[in-house]
Amino acid sequence: MARSGAKPIAKRYVLVLSGLALLGVALVADFLWASSSSSSSSSSSPLWSTTLDLSLYDAPKPPVAKQVKKDNKMLQTKDINATFADLPAPQLEWEEMAEAPVPRLDGAAIQIKNLLYVFAGYGTIDHVHSHVDIYNFTDNTWGGRFDMPKEMAHSHLGMVTDGRYIYVVTGQYGPQCRGPTARNFVLDTETKEWHDLPPLPVPRYAPATQLWRGRLHVMGGSKEDRHEPALDHWSLAVKDGKALDNEWRNEIPIPRGGPHRACVVANDRLLAIGGQEGDFMAKPGSPIFKCVRRSEVVYSNVYMLDDGLKWKELPPMPKPDSHIEFAWVNVNNSLIIAGGTTEKHPVTKKMVLVGEIFRFNLDTLEWSVIGKLPFRIKTTLVGFWNGWLYFTSGQRDKGPNDPSPKKVVGCMWRTKLRL
Known part of the structure; x- marks a missing residue:
């Protein structure tokens, strides 16, 4: 009886062991299939790799981890914003003066004695000014507004004076990123009359201009495409x-092209300072010539033409600087440049944006940083009167910790300049 009862029990053990074996085979097959699928979906792991990739078994990170990583990156960005491009500079005492009648970006300005003639510029990206405002340094007032010719460019102008006449060269006609014009004009500041000058051979944006x-x-x-340097x-x-x-008349080409540079005559030498290569362009097919940003390279080069035969390179600026075509004055044989972009x-x-004031000593050909503006700002319009350095208009930064551009302004500030 005992021997005959053992057979059913043995059969049960065989059935149990067979079931466990089948289950084990199924689990192994499932594991191998999952590993193969994971390996084939990863570009960094070869299909036939014999190395066990432990990352396949890492538990997925919760969504909050990605947010923490993003927040940390933003904090790091914020931390370096204020110090990335700012150079050490003395603090200056600034006094706010009478505000301009309108805000201006990419406008132009010429000083004649105690008057600052301020031209054109963007009010907003969709609106450009077509008139002149005059600031009187002596009594801190704006007045004497008058219109520009209807055919005259509204921004990115070349401009210079001989002390009475203001020569206006080419520039962009209209808002957004519209095309340039080759038209040139001259203003008699005593009669407020405009006259034509021969047009340029081809249109240009923001060319360096001097007498x-x-x-x-x-x-x-x-x-003409607004981007390619000439x-x-x-x-x-x-x-x-x-x-x-x-x-x-054709003259010796400049060694490095591009817009938004200062152009100065000092000690019978012609100097071109700073600037950039590349700029915003019109979006292809846009009916309003909407501006689209392209890569630009800001540089610190200083070029000099003294004998009319060859350009020479002088010591570079303390850092790359652009949008400074009307941001300079010559005081005591030193060029003073305020703001810009880097x-x-x-x-x-x-x-x-740039918040420093730079000095280029024309006697020693040395650069220095002599102060800070009240905020970083580009396309400033600068003047000097009775020991005071003035600037007005432009586009200022978002705040002390964010040097990117925000508001177009018309404010006027001054500080006592001590060289």
Whole structure:
């Protein structure tokens, strides 16, 4: 009886063991299939790899971890915003003066004695000014508004004066990123009358412009697409607001093209300072020529033409600087340059505004940082009167911890300049 009862029990053990074996085979097969699927879906793990990738078994991170990582990156960005491009500089005492009648970006300004003539510029990206406002340094007032010619450009102008006549060269006609014009004009500041000058051979955006040795010099800037830098250099003989030539003469091309640089004559030398290569362009097919940003390279180069035969390179600026075409004055044989834009932010890739005031000593050819503006700002319009350095208009930063551009302003500030 005992022997006959053992057979059913043995059969049960065999059935149990068989079931466990089948279950084990199924689990192994399922594991191998899952591992194969995971391996084939990963580009970093070869299909036939014999190395066990432990990351396959990591538990998925909760969504909050991604948010913490994002927040940490934002905090790091905020921490470096204020110090990325700012150079050490003395604090200056600033006094706010009478505000301009309208805010301006990419406007132009010329000082004649105690008057600052302020031209054109954007009010907003969709609105441009077509008039002139005059600031009186002596009594801190704005007045004397008058219109520009209807055919005259509204921004990115080249401009210079001989002390009475203001020569206005080319520039962008209209808002957003519309095309340039080749039209040139001259203003008689005593009569407020406008006259034509011969047009440039081709239109240009924001070319470097100066009067030197009896000729109106125009060089660089951007080509008609607003982005490609131009190297061309032309000159036109002028006197008392009139052109003595019928056509522009080709001169020695500038070594590095592009817009938004300071152009200065000092000690009978022609200097081109700072600037950039590239700029915003019109979006293809846009009916309003909507601006689309392209890459730009801001530089610190300083070029000098002294004998009319060859450009020479002088010591560079303390840091790259652009949008400074009307942001300078010559005081005691030193060039003073206020604000501008520098290299884009390394993390956010946004435009970075400049808050320093630079000095270029023309006797020693040395640069220094002599102070800080009340805030970072580009396309400032600068003047100097009775020991005071003034600036007005432009586009200022978002705040002390964010150097990217925000509000277009018309404020006027001044500080006592001690060199």
